[in-house]
Each structure stands twice: as C-alpha cells, then as structure tokens.
Amino acid sequence: MSGEETGTALLQAAIKTLAKAGVPDPARDARKLFAYASEVEAWRLTLTLPEPVLPETKTRFSTLIARRAAREPVSHLIGTRDFYGRSFAVTPDVLDPRPETETLIELALRRPFRRVLDLGTGSGCILVTLLTERVGALGVGGDASAKALAVARRNATRHGVDQRATFVQSDWMGAIQQRFDLIVSNPPYIAAAEMAGLSPEVRQWEPRMALTDEDDGLSAYRVIIQQSVPALMPGGALLLEIGPTQGTDVTAMARAAGLQDVVVMPDLDGRDRVVMGQIAVAMA
Structure with missing residues (x-):
C-alpha cells in the first residue's frame, strides 16, 4: 500500500480483517484503534479520515489491527477502559x-458510608469510583496480586483519591483487620467448567x-461472607457482584x-447481578 493511502481506505481494510477474525x-x-494510532480524538475521525495517513501512523495502526485480530482486547492495546464515566488504566494483570x-456502584452510592473495603480490587475501578463519588470517604483495596495493586494505585492517583485510598496485598481479608461501613467485591465467580465457553478476549x-x-464459582463467596460479617460496623452493608x-x-x-x-438486584439487562445484605444496627 502506498504512503498516500487515506484513513478511510485503511479503516475499511482493517474492518474486513477484524470481521474475518471473528471480532465482534x-x-x-x-x-x-485508528483514533489511538493517529492520536486524534474519536469524534474528529470523520474530519481526518479522508486525509493521507503518515507512514508511522499506518505502521502503528497495522500492528494494532494484527493484535486485535489475534483477539487481544482493545483495552490492552490502548491501555485504558472507561468505567462509570471515567478512564481507567488496565493491563493484562487486571480484569477489564x-x-x-x-450496578454495584449505583447500589453502593445509595448507602451512607465513610469507610469502604473493596476485596479483590484489581484495577481499583470500584474503590476509586466510590471514593471519587463520595468525597470525604476513606477506602482500602485488597488484592492477592501485587501487580494488580500497582495498577490500582495508578488509578487512585489518576483520579486524585490516592490520599484517601490504601492498598493491601491480602488473600481476601487475611491481612486486613479494620472494620468498615461498606464492603464490596467482584470476586472470581466463573466455574472452572464454564471457562472454555468464554470469549477469546477474556x-x-x-x-x-x-x-x-x-x-464451582462459589468458593470466593463462602470466604468473603464469612470474613466480612464480623468486619462490618453496625448498620454496615456487604455488596457482592455475582454471575446471573x-x-x-x-x-x-x-x-x-x-x-x-438480603436482596438480589438486577443489572440493566435484567440479569441478577448484585447480592446485598446488611448488619443490624443493634449488633455489636
């Protein structure tokens, strides 16, 4: 292909390549990916696509398309994923x-809380979002993966809540001794037998x-619930994302x-998504 190829031509060829690879x-x-390779805001693509593409942009875009055709997630290619109106850094060490x-965020924000714990924090998107939305609250993010915690710390700094967030390497609550008004978690809930049915990206x-x-996809809940109940303050709540x-x-x-x-709350598609329960106010 010549160096005078337009963005439109490159984009059309890339779409065919991705479609052939089965990319949704x-x-x-x-x-x-073209916007990322071109360093152009996505909303400006319509204006720039008819123009010739620089050779370095073409090379960068071709590399990204080849990786996407191998089913590498877009978030890994560009390094970010949007969540609750904000952009979060992601790597292969954390879930997208x-x-x-x-849904869990919306339910948590309906409750009063000043101290929140996010178990299995991963990218930190849940904890960072809650702290960003609830100014003055303090939070702890626990994860067994040191690499995941590094990503979570980056996201806390990225969104200006690093002074209110503490991150602890912990096997669930093994290294966390405090008590909280709110405990949230999106634990691993896919049964081993279901893994083969997941998309290649996942x-x-x-x-x-x-x-x-x-x-069976339920063992994390058994541990989290057992450990969380004594760690909740009177009136405190536990919110768990679940499989449908x-x-x-x-x-x-x-x-x-x-x-x-205890209630089960659906997501926007009507599927069961969050189990929520609380400690009685009178309980010590």
Whole structure:
C-alpha cells in the first residue's frame, strides 16, 4: 500500500480483517484503534479520515489491527477502559472494568458510608469510583496480586483519591483487620467448567485467577461472607457482584451468616447481578 493511502481506505481494510477474525463489532474497534494510532480524538475521525495517513501512523495502526485480530482486547492495546464515566488504566494483570459492575456502584452510592473495603480490587475501578463519588470517604483495596495493586494505585492517583485510598496485598481479608461501613467485591465467580465457553478476549488475555475459583464459582463467596460479617460496623452493608445464575446460592450464604435484608438486584439487562445484605444496627 502506498504512503498516500487515506484513513478511510485503511479503516475499511482493517474492518474486513477484524470481521474475518471473528471480532465482534469490528467497525467500532477499528475506529477506536485508528483514533489511538493517529492520536486524534474519536469524534474528529470523520474530519481526518479522508486525509493521507503518515507512514508511522499506518505502521502503528497495522500492528494494532494484527493484535486485535489475534483477539487481544482493545483495552490492552490502548491501555485504558472507561468505567462509570471515567478512564481507567488496565493491563493484562487486571480484569477489564465492565458496564454491568456499574450496578454495584449505583447500589453502593445509595448507602451512607465513610469507610469502604473493596476485596479483590484489581484495577481499583470500584474503590476509586466510590471514593471519587463520595468525597470525604476513606477506602482500602485488597488484592492477592501485587501487580494488580500497582495498577490500582495508578488509578487512585489518576483520579486524585490516592490520599484517601490504601492498598493491601491480602488473600481476601487475611491481612486486613479494620472494620468498615461498606464492603464490596467482584470476586472470581466463573466455574472452572464454564471457562472454555468464554470469549477469546477474556479466556486468553485476562488473569485467570480473577475469573475463576477453579471450582464451582462459589468458593470466593463462602470466604468473603464469612470474613466480612464480623468486619462490618453496625448498620454496615456487604455488596457482592455475582454471575446471573448465582443469586439463590449467594443469598442463602448471606442469610446463613447473619446478614439481614438480603436482596438480589438486577443489572440493566435484567440479569441478577448484585447480592446485598446488611448488619443490624443493634449488633455489636
């Protein structure tokens, strides 16, 4: 291809390449990657696409398209993913923030809290979002992965809450001794038998330990609920993101552990997404 090729021609060829590789919504991804390679805001693409493309931009874009055709996630290619209206740094060491997790954010923000714990914090998107939205609150993010915690710290600094966030390397609450008004978690809930059915973007590129418990998908909930109940202040709440078929099992665990007013809340698609329960105000 000549150096005089326009962005439009390169974009059309890239869309065909991604479609042939089975990439969902290839046009969206190709446009996003072209904007990134061109260092142009996405909304300006319509203006710039008819223009000839610089050789270095063409090379950069071609490399990105080849990697995307191998099903590497767009977030890994550009280094960020949007969540709750903000951009978060992501790497292969953390799960991509996902829109359905915003359901947990919305529910958490309906509650009063000054001290929040995010177990399995990963990128820190949940904790950082809650602290950004609730000025004055303090938070702790726990994760067993030191590499994930490094990403979470970057995101706390990126969004100006690093002075209110503490990050602890911990196997769930093993190294966390404080008490909290609110505990949240999006733990690994995919059963080992379900891993083969995931998209290549998830199965091949995201950290396996953040996806599955290598068991029935429920073992993390058993530990988190057991450890969280004594760590909640009177009136405090536990919010857990779940898979869409896990509501009954996780609800039963929460009630058996002594949580009250346990409910399952759906996401915007109507699928069970969050189990929520609280400690009675009178409990010590």
